[in-house]
Amino acid sequence: MAQVEWSPAPRRFGETTRPDAWWAQPLLVFAGLSAFVLYSTWAAFQGKDYNFGPYLSPFYSPEIFGDSPHALLGPKPAAWPSWLPFSPALLILWIPAGFRMTCYYYRGAYYKSFWADPLACAVGEPRKSYLGENSLPLILQNVHRYFLYLALLFILVLAHDVWKALWFAGAAGQTTFGIGVGTLVLAVNVCLLGGYTFGCHSLRHLVGGGLDEVSCAPTCQHAWRCVSGLNRRHLLWAWMSLFWVGFSDVYIRLCAMGVWHDVRLL
Amino acid sequence: MSTATFRIWRGDAQGGEFRDYPVEVSEGMVVLDAVNQLQAKHAHDLACRWNCKAGKCGSCSAEVNGMPKLMCMTRLSAIPLDRPVIIEPMKAFPVVRDLATDVSWNYRVKKKIKPFKPRAPDAPDGTWRMAQADVDRVQEFRKCIECFLCQDVCHVLRDHHRHDDFIGPRFLVYTAALEMHPLDTEDRLPELKQAHGVGLCNITKCCTTVCPENITITDNAIIPLKERVVDEFYDPLGWLAKQARNALKR
């Protein structure tokens, strides 16, 4: 077969013969992610209304320094420079943010809807140059597994928050066991985040996917199968957990602001 | 029997144009039937590759209404016929004529990938033992019929023409099948990182979307390969852990 001389004409941005609504999905993703980023940034900078009773907003957990009873090391250190804005969320939120930023699903999604690289399958692109993930800055995406290690710790912390959300302060200062709607919100949150985190592509590789003969290591094989099962729906877990973690913050914030009244179920 | 209009790209490397043809539509028809009908009735010389017409050989790749498809597996009942059906050649490769493209690049790329190198046989009779659980994954990749639709839709090739430093989804799947083969002992990670450009893939999953064999190209092949490259080149802690394990073994 001969090699044909080829100098293809560059395709224009948005050029396609697809008659379907190919723009709908990137638009939805753009809207969804933008809304979340805007809200979470706003919420993170608030520095208040993030706890209510035994509940702590997942945006602020773990609270390393802070004014709420959940703070691990007490209030903001005196040495904190005054020109630097402080919020307990800013100390930790880079971890889940980094985990999601470097997540294989989100990468593909925001390259499409924010960078138009490509906007949709078989649709022309705005830029001629392309670096991919082969050179700086996107080569840094390979750090994903380190964010995974930290995100796994977060699952423990958030699970502990659910435990704490089971103990309410009584009128006489004693703590009593109870379940409020907020407890359930936080419990669902940790489940969804677990489903997302334990379905991570890097985790799938690390627990057994890296082995060619995984059947020779039964524990790894079992773990690999479990992670693979979650991984198959990674997109769904990603969106559900993203929505719910935002909703958890909204819920607690509204309770703390007195807009909403938390209902004790037990 | 109803009639539909097919708008087919006719031309060669120098250029071409769309031409409209009437097609008589009958039950169960696929796009390739329509093209064959046109060849017999209106355009004897309409160039198009096809062999098996059963979705097994991967020859009749083209773009139907803007999406890469096998013409033999695209039923007319699945596309709107109230407006012209647009049929074009693949865009990631040079056109030979009409719907036939020069896909020889793919064959040259495949030749660059290091071949299978098995370990020594497991049994005295020269045979090997492999568990079905371990070959399941490789068998998924080996379903590939080399239709090159994934290569066509991949924007790294289609829009950015990085044919010289990226092997494309098809050959990442091919590399994955070799790398994850339980018997294989070859190491293809250095060239995967460099010359074969796994890092150029930005996992936008169009390849998975168009695969007629439903191979989960991105999640099961490309991302695991990226992770293996991370193991080897980008993970200092993992590297240390590996050195420690090897030292302990010794």
Place this chain on the structure above:
Amino acid sequence: MPDYETIEHDVLVIGSGGAGLRAAIEASAAGVSVGMVCKCLLGKAHTVMAEGGIAAALANVDDRDNWQVHFADTMRGGQYVNNWRMAELHAKEAPERVRELEAWGAVFDRTPDGRILQRNFGGHKYPRLAHVGDRTGLELIRTLQDRGVHQGIDVHMEVCVIELLKEGGRVVGALGFDRERGKFRIFRAKAVVLATGGVGKAYKITSNSWDCTGDGHSLAYHAGAALIDMEYLQFHPTGMVWPPSVCGMLVTEGVRGEGGILTNKDGKRFMFGFIPDNYKAQTADNEEEGWRYTQGDKEARRPPELLTRDHVARCIVREIKEGRGSPHGGVFLDISWIQQRLAHAEEHIKRKLPSMYHQFKQLGDVDITREPMEVGPTTHYIMGGVKVDADTQMSSVPGLFAAGECAAGINGANRLGGNSLSDLLVFGQRAGEFAAKFAKENLAGSINSAQVEEATRRALEPFGRNVTASADFEGPYQVQFDLQEMMQNLVGIVRREDEMLRALDGLARLNARARRVGVTGHRDFNPGWHTALDLRSLLTVSEAITRAALERKESRGAQFRDDFPNKDATLGQQSVIIHKGADGSMQVNREPLPDLPAHLKQVIEEMK
């Protein structure tokens, strides 16, 4: 003579399916330079369509299996008119050829202890087919393709050979043209291996690819080689019948191997009523036993659905003719019923028969895990072909070898499922080995420019005629369609002398029309022109099939004569042999079969 590009190789392989690739690999390993010409792209040959598996007596699943049993099964399936030596070599060498594939990277399904899994198939006494789901052919061709490319075979893709070039009695090369630009190329070679596959496109309803036009049969015939057994054309019992666009598309025998049953419109499992005497002893007489067989019970006998293909196809035709067929003119093949027996039947079916599930779902709107399929016979395989020496695969023309479907002998009057993939491996390997040997022992011949000129002139003739200008000229497609229609109707599963005589008349008329065929456009990738050039092969093989079928006045295996419904003892000892006469007309003769040696006779007796 115009200056055509000339390409030199020691061995030229024509055809890039399993047999061609295996031959090329072997010849290349022997240290000679090898060129391979393929009509399509590499890796797209009809071998990719093979679904069921490769028959080889590996004895991984049933340790009672060995080459003797495989040999006896093959001979019984072929109604004992096989070339015994080929059947013997095939049975003995197939296991090694399969293991070799694994060493080259093929990934077969595994037994629980990690060896190559084997499945049941029609006519095979034990589970014998090494397989990969239902895409074994793809696995085989990909493995061979990768091996061959890395071994340094020169592949000439999309080149169509139109003439074998001869010097005296010997083949010294081939003339072809590349489809892309329509340029002629001369291939000079010391030995030529034909591995061009089958002839299915001579029929309207066929499971074969577009490219199965009998090129090898025709090239060999016109080069003076003998063809034998051309009357034996296998109709696969189960092809899709609906919708019309996919009519003929193969439904693998694996469906029946996994427990699928054939029923008529009354829901009756009709195959139990038609078990031939020579298979009675090894066929189940009740549904329960048949089911146990498909589930691996070694004590059970096989269900009648897994009788040989010729027989099952005829039984289906009878059901349809007698008015018990399905709505679209087939019968029902049901695998969904196994949910009565298996807990996770749906998953099981999808895992064991993924491409069947996919094919019916996507093309026929039928979910085979829930409803039965409609199936009917489809032209599938030709047992006949180039007459070759059993050991070396050399034809009656020195320097010309043939392997795979275009060669004849191994399958006799009917091929068993799974034997074609092992056939092409075993005899592809042998053809490659002996072609390389021949190339080493002989010098390259010289090209006869008159022959080249004549062939190129003939090939370009259609361009001289303008289809649109005058009513005298024919479009190539219409001639092809009329040929397919006629062969389907007159030389199909059930044959009669008067119909076949009409077919011969029809062929004469079609030949005349083919000489008037004209094409539009230019030589660059012009399918109209390619179709016009294929007509010569299609007409040649159609005539050979018809004449051979007329000559065999008996019913045996795939050949069923309505006017001679029984076997004939004398004809059972003879092959029908065809060659081109001095005057250019087709000569039909009979030739006695080679004598079966005593030790093999004994093997057959013991296995009866």
